[in-house]
Amino acid sequence: MTNKICYHCGDQCGKDGVCFDEKEFCCNGCKTVYEIFTSNGLSKFYDLEARAGTTPNHAPKKYDFLDNQEIVKQLVEFDEEDIQVVNLSTPSIHCSSCIWVLENLTRLHPSIKNSQVDFPKKTIRVTYDITDFSLKALVMLLSSIGYEPYISLEEFNKKSQKKNRSLIYKLGVAGFAFGNVMLLSFPEYFEVQEFWLDQYKQVFRWLMFIFSLPVVFYAAQDYFLSALKGLRSKLLNIDVPIALGVLTLFLRSTVDIIFDLGSGFFDSLTGLVFFLLLGKFFQQKTYSFLSFERDYKSYFPIAVTRLNADGKEESVQVYKVKVGDRLLIRNQEIIPVDCVLIKGGAEIDYSFVTGESQAIFKESGDKLFAGGKQLSGVLEVEVLKSVSQSYLTELWGNSIFQKDKVSNFQSLTDSIGKRFTTAVLSIAIVASIFWMFYQPSMVLNVFTAVLIIACPCAIALAAPFTLGNMLRIFGKRGFYLKNTNVIERLAKVDTAIFDKTGTITTSNKDVVNYEGIELTDEEKALLKTTLRASNHPLSRSLYNILKTNDIETLHEFQEQTGLGIEGRSKEHSIKVGSARYIGRETIASHANTAVYISADEDYKGRFVFKNKYRDGVKEIFDELGRTMDIGILSGDNDGEKKRLQKLLPGKTRLLFDQKPKDKLEYIARLQETNKVLMVGDGLNDAGALAQSDVGIAISEDINVFSPACDGILDASNFDKLPIFVRFSQKAITIIKMSFILSLCYNLVGLYFAVTGQLQPVVAAILMPLSSISIVVFTTLMTNVLGRSLNPIQNNDDEE
Amino acid sequence: MSVIYVLLAISISVAIIFFAAFVLSVKNGQYDDAYTPSVRMLFEDELLTDTDEDTLDKQEIKQTESTNQ
Numbered sequence: 001m002t003n004k005i006c007y008h009c010g011d012q013c014g015k016d017g018v019c020f021d022e023k024e025f026c027c028n029g030c031k032t033v034y035e036i037f038t039s040n041g042l043s044k045f046y047d048l049e050a051r052a053g054t055t056p057n058h059a060p061k062k063y064d065f066l067d068n069q070e071i072v073k074q075l076v077e078f079d080e081e082d083i084q085v086v087n088l089s090t091p092s093i094h095c096s097s098c099i100w101v102l103e104n105l106t107r108l109h110p111s112i113k114n115s116q117v118d119f120p121k122k123t124i125r126v127t128y129d130i131t132d133f134s135l136k137a138l139v140m141l142l143s144s145i146g147y148e149p150y151i152s153l154e155e156f157n158k159k160s161q162k163k164n165r166s167l168i169y170k171l172g173v174a175g176f177a178f179g180n181v182m183l184l185s186f187p188e189y190f191e192v193q194e195f196w197l198d199q200y201k202q203v204f205r206w207l208m209f210i211f212s213l214p215v216v217f218y219a220a221q222d223y224f225l226s227a228l229k230g231l232r233s234k235l236l237n238i239d240v241p242i243a244l245g246v247l248t249l250f251l252r253s254t255v256d257i258i259f260d261l262g263s264g265f266f267d268s269l270t271g272l273v274f275f276l277l278l279g280k281f282f283q284q285k286t287y288s289f290l291s292f293e294r295d296y297k298s299y300f301p302i303a304v305t306r307l308n309a310d311g312k313e314e315s316v317q318v319y320k321v322k323v324g325d326r327l328l329i330r331n332q333e334i335i336p337v338d339c340v341l342i343k344g345g346a347e348i349d350y351s352f353v354t355g356e357s358q359a360i361f362k363e364s365g366d367k368l369f370a371g372g373k374q375l376s377g378v379l380e381v382e383v384l385k386s387v388s389q390s391y392l393t394e395l396w397g398n399s400i401f402q403k404d405k406v407s408n409f410q411s412l413t414d415s416i417g418k419r420f421t422t423a424v425l426s427i428a429i430v431a432s433i434f435w436m437f438y439q440p441s442m443v444l445n446v447f448t449a450v451l452i453i454a455c456p457c458a459i460a461l462a463a464p465f466t467l468g469n470m471l472r473i474f475g476k477r478g479f480y481l482k483n484t485n486v487i488e489r490l491a492k493v494d495t496a497i498f499d500k501t502g503t504i505t506t507s508n509k510d511v512v513n514y515e516g517i518e519l520t521d522e523e524k525a526l527l528k529t530t531l532r533a534s535n536h537p538l539s540r541s542l543y544n545i546l547k548t549n550d551i552e553t554l555h556e557f558q559e560q561t562g563l564g565i566e567g568r569s570k571e572h573s574i575k576v577g578s579a580r581y582i583g584r585e586t587i588a589s590h591a592n593t594a595v596y597i598s599a600d601e602d603y604k605g606r607f608v609f610k611n612k613y614r615d616g617v618k619e620i621f622d623e624l625g626r627t628m629d630i631g632i633l634s635g636d637n638d639g640e641k642k643r644l645q646k647l648l649p650g651k652t653r654l655l656f657d658q659k660p661k662d663k664l665e666y667i668a669r670l671q672e673t674n675k676v677l678m679v680g681d682g683l684n685d686a687g688a689l690a691q692s693d694v695g696i697a698i699s700e701d702i703n704v705f706s707p708a709c710d711g712i713l714d715a716s717n718f719d720k721l722p723i724f725v726r727f728s729q730k731a732i733t734i735i736k737m738s739f740i741l742s743l744c745y746n747l748v749g750l751y752f753a754v755t756g757q758l759q760p761v762v763a764a765i766l767m768p769l770s771s772i773s774i775v776v777f778t779t780l781m782t783n784v785l786g787r788s789l790n791p792i793q794n795n796d797d798e799e
Numbered sequence: 800m801s802v803i804y805v806l807l808a809i810s811i812s813v814a815i816i817f818f819a820a821f822v823l824s825v826k827n828g829q830y831d832d833a834y835t836p837s838v839r840m841l842f843e844d845e846l847l848t849d850t851d852e853d854t855l856d857k858q859e860i861k862q863t864e865s866t867n868q
Contacts, residue, residue, distance in 0.1 A: 099838050103839065116835075117835055117839075118831075119834045119835040119838065120833075120835070165825055165830075168825050172821050172825070176818045180814055200801075200803055203803075
């Protein structure tokens with residue numbers, strides 16, 4: 001049965017497999033979902049995509065806070081009489097079967113009126129009748145079929161944000177005007193002296209003028225604003241020559257048609273704006289299912305259970321939790337505040353905070369920090385600090401989180417823009433001076449022609465298309481960037497700082513050392529059998545590591561949540577668990593997780609779990625070390641120092657015992673002389689990630705977790721990091737090459753302009769030609785570059 | 800009045816109608832999610848109708864059979 005695959009979720013069935021309806025299931029949860037689906041006529045789910053389900057989680061009281069109507073009111077989008085509409089984030093949506101089943105929720109409950117999935121965002125919008133249904137019932141229903149919604153504190157604070165669609169509108173306006181102006185200007189390209197043309201050309205010209213008005217004053221307004229902003233702060237960015245070009249084109253064309261001097265350049269004007277906006281649109285690729293702005297709010301629960309003085313449980317909003325309150329933390333709940341453990345066996349997973357996935361055991365009287373997740377049993381705690389003042393959340397008071405990295409960075413295009421503008425202006429002035437002596441009537445013509453033809457459309461397009469394409473190539477390889485600006489910054493980085501736990505170490509495969517009295521074969525077999533019966537993550541990993549084949553049958557098995565397990569067969573018994581469970585003092589050693597073993601009530605020894613470093617860590621450090629300064633910034637103590645020194649190149653700086661704030665300050669100090677890349681993973685790195693020039697978060701599951709950062713790197717592609725850095729540098733080279741190419745076009749255009757023979761038709765050909773050839777050039781180059789990077793296999797569902 | 804004015808008026812108003820349709824569709828959020836509708840259209844009519852109830856019954860019989868085994 002071990003090799004059977006679950007009909008619902010595709011996992012290995014293993015020992016807990018259930019057989020039902022001639023199908024194999026890995027657990028009862030999956031079987032139940034199958035039952036729900038088939039009995040409601042939703043068995044099509046399995047035909048659309050085989051084994052696409054997700055195993056449901058059971059946490060019955062987790063959503064009690066949804067009984068609190070105040071909280072529900074904050075969450076729902078629409079609430080009138082009996083109808084409520086809610087938009088829930090459901091990270092487990094992953095295939096077309098999911099869409100199908102979630103859009104047919106009406107069949108599972110008659111009160112659900114309508115449900116609609118947004119696949120790229122992984123959200124579901126449900127309309128339901130609340131007369132005999134509620135948000136809580138809906139959330140429970142979704143959880144029961146394996147689509148547990150993700151409701152966090154962030155949702156609670158979220159104002160109904162309006163989508164910004166202005167770029168699409170602008171692009172639409174520009175495209176509409178461009179097409180029409182093209183048609184209207186076409187007859188005059190041929191300059192034939194013809195009766196009908198002469199009679200109606202004024203009509204055509206004024207129509208073109210009307211079409212160009214919304215382009216100049218609506219579609220192109222961002223360029224004017226940006227140029228104005230640049231000039232005010234005495235910066236000549238690339239938008240200055242663009243705005244100058246658009247303005248000159250418009251004024252010159254208007255003057256031309258008023259005084260009947262020519263047909264004007266309305267076609268070039270609208271085309272220019274259209275192409276520029278197209279570049280902007282292309283650059284705007286976003287990964288809507290990822291969030292780069294997350295802070296602790298995305299992980300913290302909305303409400304917690306408070307124990308009142310009379311022992312009654314009550315759901316309260318976390319912001320209302322006060323110092324001294326007694327809280328009840330259930331299995332799988334996140335501790336929202338710093339507190340003292342009063343009752344219960346705590347087993348806290350701090351992976352959100354530190355990246356360390358191995359749970360830590362705590363006893364009553366111990367201090368618990370906000371951000372930890374309780375893994376087993378119920379805890380009673382007393383609050384020490386309110387939410388915003390806790391150890392972890394305090395970090396977000398730092399002003400670095402309000403800073404915008406993009407606006408403080410001068411991009412390559414902008415630095416070119418400065419030289420370009422001065423060059424164009426001096427050429428225009430020199431040419432005008434020449435014509436002033438030679439033929440004064442041509443001065444204005446030449447001056448404006450230079451400004452028109454030198455409008456750096458192609459230059460402005462080079463970066464958006466190269467970087468936009470690079471962004472997509474990276475995305476296909478599991479490296480998701482916030483925006484294209486990150487690539488430019490990444491190319492300039494000269495120092496790389498890594499977090500240790502969770503970043504360069506993996507979360508699952510642990511190296512285990514055994515310390516103590518050698519176990520007999522019989523004991524080993526019994527140990528393994530006992531471990532097999534437990535679902536605890538530590539038991540699982542230990543079970544996978546031990547190499548014993550004999551599996552005995554257990555006569556008795558006991559699991560004490562949060563403490564340990566006991567197995568008994570014939571005359572022997574074995575106990576596995578925390579030191580307290582075995583009756584030993586915890587041996588303080590480098591905070592490594594240890595599992596204690598006793599056989600027949602005699603202490604035998606302990607298994608110490610050590611973090612395993614990711615594959616290729618050495619290679620990455622060697623490769624990055626050749627061109628950069630590298631360092632490790634760890635929140636842990638220096639227990640691993642020797643191992644790291646052996647593993648990593650000699651010049652690697654190693655710093656331990658760094659608090660979140662220390663990390664931030666260390667990065668800030670480095671930045672005085674260097675450009676810093678920070679690679680981290682936990683919320684404790686959030687400050688450093690925000691402070692650094694480029695902050696990259698490593699994530700095992702990109703859908704679930706990552707702190708605010710500039711890029712999210714799929715952990716399976718961690719070893720490709722040096723390649724990504726190198727490719728960013730190559731992308732910059734491509735941009736520089738296209739600058740040269742577009743300058744060639746400009747030189748040709750300038751020849752026409754300076755000699756005073758720029759015809760509208762020349763501009764109308766030259767401008768789109770240069771733009772298109774730049775787009776083709778950059779796309780080709782980046783694709784050639786991208787092909788040398790092998791795509792990862794399992795990432796085909798997003799693109 | 801020349802016929803060209805009529806033609807221009809017609810062509811431009813047609814263009815404006817399409818432009819308005821575009822703006823309207825953006826406003827209604829048609830371009831917000833460009834992926835899901837492409838999947839959704841494939842299974843619009845695959846829901847079981849009430850006449851399929853007997854297939855359900857058959858399934859239930861099968862289920863009882865398999866549990867008996």
